[in-house]
Amino acid sequence: MEEKFDLVTDVNPKKLQSHFKVYVVRIWEVPSKYNEKEIASIEIILQDAKGGRIHCTIPRGVGKKMAWCHS
Structure with a gap:
């Protein structure tokens, strides 16, 4: 079964x-x-695979809940 992924350029709030x-x-x-x-x-x-890019921000409050690795 083929996996289908959306492109980041097709992000739609609806x-x-x-x-x-x-x-x-x-x-x-x-x-x-x-x-x-x-x-x-x-x-x-x-x-994504077609070169579309998106910028994401993870605020401090959310980041504290996640396990981050620091070297």
């Missing part, structure tokens, strides 16, 4: 469900403007 296959192009942490030792958010650039 569509209730989408399936994406993307690759991380770039990921970085943004320090808090009040305390540079704290992370304010994590920024990610994602790319």
